[in-house]
Amino acid sequence: SRNANLYDLLPIPFRRDAIDHVVDRIRQVQDFLERPLAIENVSYYTPVAAEMREADFVGEILEQADCRLLLDVNNVYVNAFNHDYDAHEFLENLPLNHVKYIHMAGHEQVNEDTIIDTHGQPIIDPVYELFDLAIQKLEPVPVLLERDFNIPPLAELLGEVDRIVSLQNKWYQQKDSRRAGRG
Secondary structure (H helix, E strand, O other): OOOOOOOOOOOOOOOHHHHHHHHHHHHHHHHHHOOOOEEEOOOOOOOOOOOOOHHHHHHHHHHHHOOEEEEEHHHHHHHHHHHOOOHHHHHHHOOHHHEEEEEEOOOEEEEOOEEEOOOOOOOOHHHHHHHHHHHHOOOOOOEEEOOOOOOOOHHHHHHHHHHHHHHHHHHHHHHHHHHHHHO
């Protein structure tokens, strides 16, 4: 049946009590470390007792805990596909001012209704398009290409890196030009 997979991550319910629980834990760790944490938007395969949208849930945690976001662009795509929502709208509703890192990866479609965040395939065009949308709204942040297995020849990996860098350069050079024009 659709979305009956757990894969390797157990879902957290998108509810107020879960926000309170997660925020409390993040604050404890941040207080101990005396520095902000970065949390990642994770892929999930079975929603549990959701009372709100994922973007609202993540956004409330980021705001209340005053923490950072490791934006996994492939996870946005995977979740949007698996749970039938608009990935662009998700990004528009996320407080992107909290993004301090980005992950890019590939995934595997296991049937017509489900894709799994495997980090074992090349990045597909729709994930690059989401990355392009996200970085338009961000200051420069580090980006990590994740590839855990099914490692291709180095030239193929460098091709993915080059595409990521060219998208970054397109937007960051425009931002630099606008800043220079103001000075």
